[in-house]
Amino acid sequence: MxxxxxFALSMGALMLNACVxxxxxxxxxxxxxDIKQEVSTAMPDxxxxxxxxxxxxxxxxxxxxxxxxxxxxxNDFGYSSIMMFTDANTxxxxxxxxxxxxxxxxxTYDDRPYTSYESDIVWNDHYNIIFAANSVVGSIxxxxxxxxxxxxLAQGLASRGFAYLGLAQLYQxxxxxxxxxxxxPLITDQNADDAAVNGAKRASVQEVYDQIxxxxxxxxxxxxxxxxxxxxxxxxxxIDLAVSFGLRARMNLAMQNYAQAALDAxxxxxxxxxxxxTIAEVSAPAFASAAExxxxxxxxxxxxxDVVSSGIVNWISHCGTFNYGYCQYSGGHQISKKLYxxxxxxxxxxxxxxxxxxxxxxxxxxxxxxxxxxxxxKYTSCKFAPYQNILDNDVNANDIPLMRVEEMxxxxxxxxxxxxxxxxxxxxxxxxxxxxxxxxxxxxxxxxVYLQKRIExxxxxxxxxxxxxxxxxxxxxxxxxxITAVLKIDADDPILLWRLPQTEIxxxxxLTDDDNNKSTEVPTPVDDDETVKL
Numbered sequence: 001m002x003x004x005x006x007f008a009l010s011m012g013a014l015m016l017n018a019c020v021x022x023x024x025x026x027x028x029x030x031x032x033x034d035i036k037q038e039v040s041t042a043m044p045d046x047x048x049x050x051x052x053x054x055x056x057x058x059x060x061x062x063x064x065x066x067x068x069x070x071x072x073x074x075n076d077f078g079y080s081s082i083m084m085f086t087d088a089n090t091x092x093x094x095x096x097x098x099x100x101x102x103x104x105x106x107x108t109y110d111d112r113p114y115t116s117y118e119s120d121i122v123w124n125d126h127y128n129i130i131f132a133a134n135s136v137v138g139s140i141x142x143x144x145x146x147x148x149x150x151x152x153l154a155q156g157l158a159s160r161g162f163a164y165l166g167l168a169q170l171y172q173x174x175x176x177x178x179x180x181x182x183x184x185p186l187i188t189d190q191n192a193d194d195a196a197v198n199g200a201k202r203a204s205v206q207e208v209y210d211q212i213x214x215x216x217x218x219x220x221x222x223x224x225x226x227x228x229x230x231x232x233x234x235x236x237x238x239i240d241l242a243v244s245f246g247l248r249a250r251m252n253l254a255m256q257n258y259a260q261a262a263l264d265a266x267x268x269x270x271x272x273x274x275x276x277x278t279i280a281e282v283s284a285p286a287f288a289s290a291a292e293x294x295x296x297x298x299x300x301x302x303x304x305x306d307v308v309s310s311g312i313v314n315w316i317s318h319c320g321t322f323n324y325g326y327c328q329y330s331g332g333h334q335i336s337k338k339l340y341x342x343x344x345x346x347x348x349x350x351x352x353x354x355x356x357x358x359x360x361x362x363x364x365x366x367x368x369x370x371x372x373x374x375x376x377x378k379y380t381s382c383k384f385a386p387y388q389n390i391l392d393n394d395v396n397a398n399d400i401p402l403m404r405v406e407e408m409x410x411x412x413x414x415x416x417x418x419x420x421x422x423x424x425x426x427x428x429x430x431x432x433x434x435x436x437x438x439x440x441x442x443x444x445x446x447x448x449v450y451l452q453k454r455i456e457x458x459x460x461x462x463x464x465x466x467x468x469x470x471x472x473x474x475x476x477x478x479x480x481x482x483i484t485a486v487l488k489i490d491a492d493d494p495i496l497l498w499r500l501p502q503t504e505i506x507x508x509x510x511l512t513d514d515d516n517n518k519s520t521e522v523p524t525p526v527d528d529d530e531t532v533k534l
Contacts, residue, residue: 061306083461100330138189161215199510242272323386417445
């Protein structure tokens with residue numbers, strides 16, 4: 001037996017166990033349409049296992065173990081590693097620059113050399129999702145009318161679109177104006193065999209976005225059909241119709257297709273069973289369970305998962321303040337004090353972090369004592385609750401948010417405003433109802449939404465894509481960063497782009513060093529200036 005779709009471009013690609021692969025045939029065999037249909041309809045357990053294999057990539061323990069010389073890196077725990085790295089690249093998410101902060105390299109941009117551990121993690125973890133998605137897409141007849149098969153095929157397509165959307169925004173600048181520039185290799189179920197033998201060059205930005213659009217649009221069609229006859233997802237790790245519209249809303253926003261982005265965000269809001277969390281619901285640490293009413297899509301973590309039994313090799317160990325883990329030793333993570341200082345006192349989210357005196361209005365007395373006793377710095381995150389809301393819980397089984405419905409309201413507001421509609425009213429109604437009753441937009445809705453996203457989505461691995469999309473650059477002066485990480489980076493500086501890892505250049509016969517993004521020096525810290533405001 002062998003895998004039909006070999007993925008040789010990424011040396012760190014996690015080869016899925018044969019027991020969960022759908023696209024398996026004896027040596028030299030090819031799956032026919034009839035066989036694909038039989039596999040997906042007559043063998044539903046096998047099909048479901050193959051789909052689950054996609055989402056297992058989001059929270060796998062040490063997926064790059066082999067790439068790193070059979071070594072476990074404590075920041076190597078699936079897609080949420082990428083979430084942490086991109087947050088640490090921003091000017092809003094700070095922490096000590098010490099050995100306990102495993103995002104320290106990303107905070108100082110020492111992650112950008114193409115030989116760095118982080119470089120391999122970002123590349124491999126995206127392509128591991130693509131590899132698993134291709135296995136599903138290539139084994140189901142695209143013309144199937146079976147609702148369950150349509151649902152499974154949509155999972156593969158939407159997941160692949162999600163992964164390529166991330167890659168496109170990390171390895172090249174904005175879509176608009178860069179359509180012909182090199183992006184990343186496009187590996188699908190259609191060309192994977194050839195790519196395994198002959199390699200694959202970097203596709204253009206336009207080609208990659210065309211693939212993303214095709215995948216997400218087809219996923220939407222399939223989910224519309226399957227949900228119309230009662231097919232539902234088992235839980236929120238899977239992608240439903242609303243999430244597919246949400247992913248396409250993100251894509252259209254990145255492409256500056258604002259009118260369509262507004263429609264997609266509105267569709268996501270319409271079809272989702274999620275609702276925005278109320279002011280009362282976010283008046284205490286939360287964002288720990290996919291059962292929370294505002295989650296559309298998330299990484300579901302079980303107590304038996306390897307990332308949990310590892311103790312500290314998991315996202316919440318690094319990013320949560322009130323559970324056992326690295327934050328207890330690193331001092332946790334802090335919001336930029338420039339950003340914190342512009343949050344009004346009337347905004348419930350002010351308590352998502354401790355203030356200049358190290359206090360938060362959103363936490364119980366015992367939790368405040370915990371902050372004080374462990375001497376967490378001022379402006380420390382109080383956003384994420386520990387597992388089961390148990391203070392100092394050493395079971396780090398928190399779910400991880402990938403999409404919340406609040407983001408859709410913010411996309412809708414910006415996209416409406418940028419396409420000539422009344423985004424100001426959408427934005428004001430949302431913020432007044434769910435976060436700050438006294439809120440008023442300045443009238444520059446795009447900038448106002450960017451600010452709201454920086455507050456609302458802090459620590460959730462999303463804001464980096466807005467930093468790049470809006471050409472904001474990085475200015476950490478006056479933000480409270482350690483002196484080694486006080487950086488000022490222009491929006492067009494090539495350091496903002498990731499480089500294809502050396503392992504990819506060496507393993508992909510269609511690429512050479514000349515095909516990579518420009519090598520540039522890690523930025524030098526600048527003098528801090530406390531007078532610099534947001």
